[in-house]
């Protein structure tokens with residue numbers, strides 16, 4: 001749309017698994033600083049859409065643009081380099097490293113990719129400092145030197161986000177960031193996500209509607225692989241089609 005600062009845009013995205021249409025002509029536009037939720041019943045195609053955006057899957061048709069550049073054919077690592085990072089539903093951490101070790105390695109990896117790795121010692125000190133800043137943003141400074149496996153699960157999920165932030169993303173795609181976290185801790189986790197730097201655009205998948213309505217500025221509703229509705233929380237909450245999809249399938 002004219003005048004809007006769209007960071008990530010997908011148009012006509014289509015993906016089939018055999019006879020199953022998992023993604024059907026999907027168009028999304030994520031503005032700078034977005035805190036958008038992607039919701040939909042089980043099997044709606046939410047994870048598949050994230051996998052298409054990040055390059056884990058190739059679409060059968062459609063186009064994906066990051067800051068106006070066509071990234072549709074790029075490998076996931078190249079998309080990360082351009083500023084598109086993600087987290088996964090499942091835990092992907094190294095349990096024996098400490099948060100500061102893990103995030104510093106991720107920062108060094110980013111620098112290596114940018115060809116700055118051989119600035120050596122100064123670079124390493126900067127990487128450690130940057131890592132402490134990232135851990136601080138996520139409320140993990142106090143546990144920076146504890147072994148990851150000893151951290152409460154909510155903090156491990158935040159560490160996943162810290163690792164994604166080490167790539168300095170412009171867009172962060174979070175696939176159920178609170179999966180496995182006790183319900184009373186997930187609001188705290190989402191408060192931290194909401195407070196991430198304002199220039200990072202966030203799209204998150206979340207099943208808990210209380211959380212979605214509290215933390216999303218806009219909501220994309222995916223049903224049967226297609227976008228049923230994209231609107232503000234109030235509009236989504238009162239839309240009869242959305243109520244039908246959820247109430248009709250036993251969700252609250």
Ligand SMILES: Nc1ncnc2c1ncn2[C@@H]1O[C@H](COP(=O)(O)OP(=O)(O)OP(=O)(O)O)[C@@H](O)[C@H]1O
Nearest residue numbers: 017018020022040041042043044045046047048049
């Ligand atoms: N690699 C694959 N091969 C075949 N079918 C797949 C594959 N990945 C996903 N599917 C199917 O595509 C559909 C969409 O799956 P997807 O995981 O994207 O949904 P989802 O909305 O993320 O679901 P959930 O909320 O349960 O995580 C499902 O019917 C799933 O079984």
